[in-house]
Amino acid sequence: MDDPLLQMSAITKSFGGIPALQDAMLTIAPGEVHSIVGQNGAGKSTLIKILTGVYRRDSGTVCWQGRDVDLRSPREAQEAGIATIYQELTLVPQRTVIENIVLGYEPRTRLGLIDWRVAEARTRTVLDRFGIDLDPHRALGSYPTAIQQLVAIGRAASMDAKLLIMDEPTSSLDEREVEVLFGVIRQLKAQGTSVIYVSHLLDEIFEICDVVTILRDGRTVGAARIAELTKLDLIAGMLGRSAEEIRKAGMTELAGSPRREGGAAVLKATGLSTDRRLRKLDLTLRAGEIVGLAGLLGSGRTEAARAIFGMDRLSGGQILIDGVPAAITSPRAAIAAGLAFLSEDRKTEGIIPDLSVRENLTLALLPRLSRMGVVDTTRERTIVAGFIKALGIKAAHMDQPIRELSGGNQQKVLLGRWLAIEPRLLILDEPTRGVDVGAKREIQAIIRERVEQGCAVLLISSEFEELIEGANDIVVMQEGRSISRLSNPGVTEDQLIHAMAAGPSAGGAA
Amino acid sequence: MQRLSSQGHAAVWVALIVLILFGVLRYDNFASAYNLSSFLGYNSMFVVISVGMCLVIMTGGIDLSVGTVAALASVVAALLSPMGLVVALPAGVAAGLAAGALNAGMIAGLRLPPFMATLATMLAAKGGALRLSNNRTVPVDWSSNFTWLGMNKVANLLPWTILVVLVVVVVAWVIIARTSLGRTVLAIGGNAEAAHLMGLKTRRAEVFVYVFSGGCAGLAGVFLASGYGAGQPLEGAGWELAAIAAVVVGGTLLTGGMGSVPATVAGALLFGLVFNLLNFENGRGTISLSANWQSVIRGLFLLIVILLQARLARPAART
């Protein structure tokens, strides 16, 4: 190609000794829509933050418009002509739409003061481009997320950038809005602006992007023109799958005894929906069985778990426990009904950092461990010692503050928190994420043990082997709906990938 | 959210107008030149401190030092009063700016939590004031022109102090509404992370608000000395909380990201007005509300405002 607009080569970056990028590469031509794909932890977000000046690379080169650059702050990146729309909202909801669109680049009058009239005119131009009709004098936060997202995109698009980076831009947009967005992207392309499009929604990538770069485990494993690939190729590249690898890869510890027949349903969910992206979920969980929830990022799996555990209010549908309608209005009520939930984000929803391993482990069990308000510490220590042994938790002693433990061991403590209350239904959201290989297998073995003892498990996992080998049924989700169900024995990885890539019409009914 | 904020701001103006009308209709001397000028003169100090506090709160922070810094400034100004207004006024304000710089250094520089940092400054300022004044009130030099500021009015109606405050209010208002510094102040309070990612000069804005608040406190201290004839090292206790209350009543949220300087002024005046009206009512003899009841009423007033704001915020809140 002629001179590329951007060329990033041999980029490395580590955080506290843990490598996030090991050999990442990215080449973008002018007027190109370029997609970056990869699973969680592959390094997409880190690479982008290096490009936009939020992080500084450890080594490698960044060549922008033909010159080597070192962008050290978001402002420098913006001034260089790189505009970004992050996935988490990076606008200010308390401020009006107009303010957000021009923030940092407000037009001035001759006196040097902000000229709000020009700002409003600029805003109207942006809004018209996106076909949005709203009152720009109202606070951004008073509009739904979809509108806020479009405003963020509009802001970036209006900044005369040479490169526009969009991170999951359509996560809250409906079909019409997505079309509008694509129209804008095509316009930008026509005028020579390039777009980096980060998304997990493969259909969109195939519709709007020209080129794709695949990241895996911190490395660029491939770059190709979209026209030359199929969806399966793409997923396979993201996951690093090939027939040989599947055969060689270690099995999980989740494989279990043959399926129990006719176990009573512990929990049955029909038509569940919430205000938070869950549209329609049907699920049946039986004692002694694992039901896996599969789907790409953003398909609504965590939202499903939250709905069942009482964290989000149901806007529709029903939950039956042991055949009886149950109103689970809070986690406290869920726990009383025999449910447990291991969240995927242990930092914000799991560990109490200053408390010890022991105190963290017994947090949900306390009511049963106390008499008249006083905790029976002897019994507590015995129980905790038992779990430390059974789960293989590596800690200096049970009174060590949990924040000093490694991620894997923290995860084990949290798992212990939930196992300790002896739940009938255990909901696990990415239980082995961010955990080293050895601990992974130990956790899997513990889960299997519990299941054999009669616990029902809802397992959300992005790791295919866990679902394929461990689950009795796998429910596939897409955009907040359960779209198909695969039953073991006999599920293969290919089948699962097909089911995930396909639309709601394919596959069996849930 | 916009609905809440403009409703919150509008409410304070409505309340202010209603109370003013009430006063005019009910009490003979309410609308007199004397009442107006003494009311404005007394409240000019609280208004200017509230403006400074408003800016700090817009960034999501807080400034507990304004009361004692005002006391310190009053002592400084009184001590320098023999040299006249031209020296004593800037000196007092400078004392405030210095305290503000100390706050800014701890908060924007050392990243200490604003509550604790300004608490420390509050104590230090008190100590400084006592030190400089040798533990007593410092009488001003009446022969210089120092007291001219605090004791004189325009057309026998508007005290000069309130006019100075008006200038400060307008300046603050313009900064917030029409400069990128002001927009950055609001952005920090709304979403500090986003503000940084958008490339805004967040540190500069943080430093600005604390120094500005200190300057406002300094100015209030000069008014105190000039209006009452003495620098008072022990005055100022509780002023910071009165300022916070004025900001809250004016509809600015403590969480930051939004707010209105004029509404804060209205809030400060409103609190003062409640006092003023109670005095009049007392004078009529229909009730005999001792001074003690006044603080109870203020507290009740704040409670009502908070409950209303909590109710208004309900529909917008989401888990």
Place this chain on the structure above:
Amino acid sequence: MIRRLDPRLAGLLVALGVLIALNLAMTPNFLNMQTLAVNVSQVATIAIVALGMTLVIASGGIDLSVGSVMAVAGALAPIIFLSDWALANPGAGLAASIVVPLLVAALCGVFNGVLIAILGVQPIIATLIFFISGRGVAQVLTNGNLQTFTNPSFTWLGTGRVLSLPVQGWIALILTIGLALVVRRTIYGRYLLSVGGNERAAVLSGVPVARIKIATYVIAATLAGLAGLIVVAINSASDAARIGQLMELDAIAAAVVGGAALSGGRAPMVGTLLGAVFIQLMGYTLIANGVSDEMTLIVTAAIIAIAVWLQRGRRQ
């Protein structure tokens, strides 16, 4: 009970040790009983309030109303035991003059707690209400008058001695140990630390967050009430205008120096007691050695800033 000495606590103990050594060397009359009694007396009231404040801070909040609650309780007590009924029934009267103010204080705590935990008002604003009006209430109750009295059974609370140390010192000590045990050993204590440490995780683990917060504000207010009673007993006088002035700041300072983190999740009760002692001792050391009141304030301010800064350093 203390398995490993928290480095923060150790640091504070060392600093205290240094201060004491300095005083032994430099200050005349440091070791005599009178000095000790005066110091203990002053520390005790602050410490008692600070213990409650520590719990509130541990929950992630703050309580600005403690000084005013002290004033209210301190105003109520003489009113009760000086009433005709109490004079006729001295035993019951004395009991009532202790119990009723504490109950009223507890109610103030309920008020704060409900505003914060159920209506979602920010703690600084919610407790501001009592800060502004509580003292006024106390003054209304006493008609703004200073009430003096002689009631030896009541004043024993403030001036009595047990083992030649002031009663309130023992009270503070017992409360410290008791509350430390509560924090470590009871379900309330665990729940409190988890609410302040990571409220979302606490909710997910079934912790009754609202109940815990309300209980905490009630405890803090009750302790403040107790401190108010003690102050009145010490002075044999109830001055609603002055009881508990600026007490909230002293209490917060003691808690923070003692190791409480303003973000919540830590409730170092012994640390708070030591923090109060340290600040008091620092002030005394300076004054007894000729440093002026003003410098003492400045030094205290510097200590607080340093303590907070050190805390941040460790948490990063």
